[in-house]
Amino acid sequence: xxxxxxxxxxxxxxxxxxxxxxxxxxxxxxxxxxxxxxxxxxxxxxxxxxxxxxxxxxxxxxxxxxxxxxxxxxxxxxxxxxxxxxxxxxxxxxxxxxxxxxxxxxxxxxxxxxxxxxxxxxxxxxxxxxxxxxxxxxxxxxxxxxxxxxxxxxxxxxxxxxxxxxxxxxxxxxxxxxxxxxxxxxxxxxxxxxxxxxxxxxxxxxxxxxxxxxxxxxxxxxxxxxxxxxxxxxxxxxxxxxxxxxxxxxxxxxxxxxxxxxxxxxxxxxxxxxxxxxxxxxxxxxxxxxxxxxxxxxxxxxxxxxxxxxxxxxxxxxxxxxxxxxxxxxxxxxxxxxxxxxxxxxxxxxxxxxxxxxxxxxxxxxxxxxxxxxxxxxxxxxxxxxxxxxxxxxxxxxxxxxxxxxxxxxxxxxxxxxxxxx
Numbered sequence: 001x002x003x004x005x006x007x008x009x010x011x012x013x014x015x016x017x018x019x020x021x022x023x024x025x026x027x028x029x030x031x032x033x034x035x036x037x038x039x040x041x042x043x044x045x046x047x048x049x050x051x052x053x054x055x056x057x058x059x060x061x062x063x064x065x066x067x068x069x070x071x072x073x074x075x076x077x078x079x080x081x082x083x084x085x086x087x088x089x090x091x092x093x094x095x096x097x098x099x100x101x102x103x104x105x106x107x108x109x110x111x112x113x114x115x116x117x118x119x120x121x122x123x124x125x126x127x128x129x130x131x132x133x134x135x136x137x138x139x140x141x142x143x144x145x146x147x148x149x150x151x152x153x154x155x156x157x158x159x160x161x162x163x164x165x166x167x168x169x170x171x172x173x174x175x176x177x178x179x180x181x182x183x184x185x186x187x188x189x190x191x192x193x194x195x196x197x198x199x200x201x202x203x204x205x206x207x208x209x210x211x212x213x214x215x216x217x218x219x220x221x222x223x224x225x226x227x228x229x230x231x232x233x234x235x236x237x238x239x240x241x242x243x244x245x246x247x248x249x250x251x252x253x254x255x256x257x258x259x260x261x262x263x264x265x266x267x268x269x270x271x272x273x274x275x276x277x278x279x280x281x282x283x284x285x286x287x288x289x290x291x292x293x294x295x296x297x298x299x300x301x302x303x304x305x306x307x308x309x310x311x312x313x314x315x316x317x318x319x320x321x322x323x324x325x326x327x328x329x330x331x332x333x334x335x336x337x338x339x340x341x342x343x344x345x346x347x348x349x350x351x352x353x354x355x356x357x358x359x360x361x362x363x364x365x366x367x368x369x370x371x372x373x374x375x376x377x378x379x380x381x382x383x384x385x386x387x388x389x390x391x392x393x394x395x396x397x398x399x400x401x402x403x404x405x406x407x408x409x410x411x412x413x414x415x416x417x418x419x420x421x422x
Contacts, residue, residue, distance in 0.1 A: 058141030220248035223412035228252035245269030311360035315411020
């Protein structure tokens with residue numbers, strides 16, 4: 001029983017860091033002693049508990065509201081999270097009832113709240129006795145109200161419903177290969193995607209997959225592989241990747257024959273980028289610079305500039321179910337201001353006759369079309385470029401790529417611009 005409690009205790013501590021302290025999923029797991037000491041199988045179970053709880057948090061909270069006549073004291077959110085984990089196991093993971101209930105009761109004692117043991121036991125047993133009477137709450141409860149209202153301005157209720165249903169699913173593993181994608185799709189038992197990548201069967205350790213160690217491919221979500229492909233020929237061209245880490249787009253540009261200067265404000269993330277480039281054999285074609293790109297002198301000029309801008313990442317909730325716990329409406333407006341400044345800088349860094357790709361993994365119009373329209377209005381020498389037919393199924397009414405989660409990929413936006421003579 002002690003081992004079973006530890007995996008659930010680790011899940012509780014991670015949820016506390018995310019829900020109460022607004023940490024990201026990666027940060028919440030980082031250097032958490034109770035998690036790091038778990039066997040690998042228990043770590044997998046812990047992560048499954050956490051990811052399911054985050055994805056289904058609104059629905060589970062609705063269950064709890066039906067089961068509990070009086071709300072828990074605000075300072076006892078830890079007990080609420082114990083109930084969340086218990087109900088995740090009972091309803092979504094189909095854990096045997098005795099195991100889910102008993103470990104939840106033991107967990108209450110483990111966190112030094114024995115007076116709530118009877119309460120947790122009663123709530124979970126009541127749920128099991130009456131489970132057939134409970135209708136599953138709407139999946140839309142997992143979406144913050146402000147997000148739903150914002151999306152209604154640009155998407156239909158039916159689309160939003162399908163977005164959220166997609167977010168409840170586990171994200172697939174997508175990779176991008178240097179060449180011979182069709183052959184590698186067969187070797188890896190994967191599926192060749194319209195974006196040029198390969199969707200693989202899930203692997204617990206990608207480093208053990210065929211072709212990884214000798215630098216044949218890199219992990220890159222299908223939508224994220226699009227922006228670097230939108231440029232016309234970049235062979236022997238000087239290209240700036242302004243927010244480059246972890247390096248998937250950088251690798252694509254070099255794979256197309258470009259000389260790339262990769263910029264990022266995070267030294268740690270650039271270290272990871274360099275290691276990726278070294279594994280892929282691209283390290284001699286890339287110059288890595290740790291700098292805030294807004295401070296770059298405008299005299300530096302590039303044939304092409306790729307700006308995959310910092311964004312709200314609302315198109316990636318399937319991969320990042322913690323997002324709704326540390327994102328607010330004010331963040332969208334703040335990010336849009338930064339994105340506009342970055343795109344204006346990208347324009348100034350681009351040679352006349354050169355190209356700019358602006359992209360985000362956001363579904364918010366404020367971060368996408370609104371940013372581009374604002375910069376176009378201020379720069380009469382910047383124009384949209386029509387994209388080839390291969391991207392037709394992804395284009396919005398402005399001719400930009402707008403991939404939606406309902407297309408079985410992360411939500412993504414990308415537009416190709418040309419800097420012309422004034």
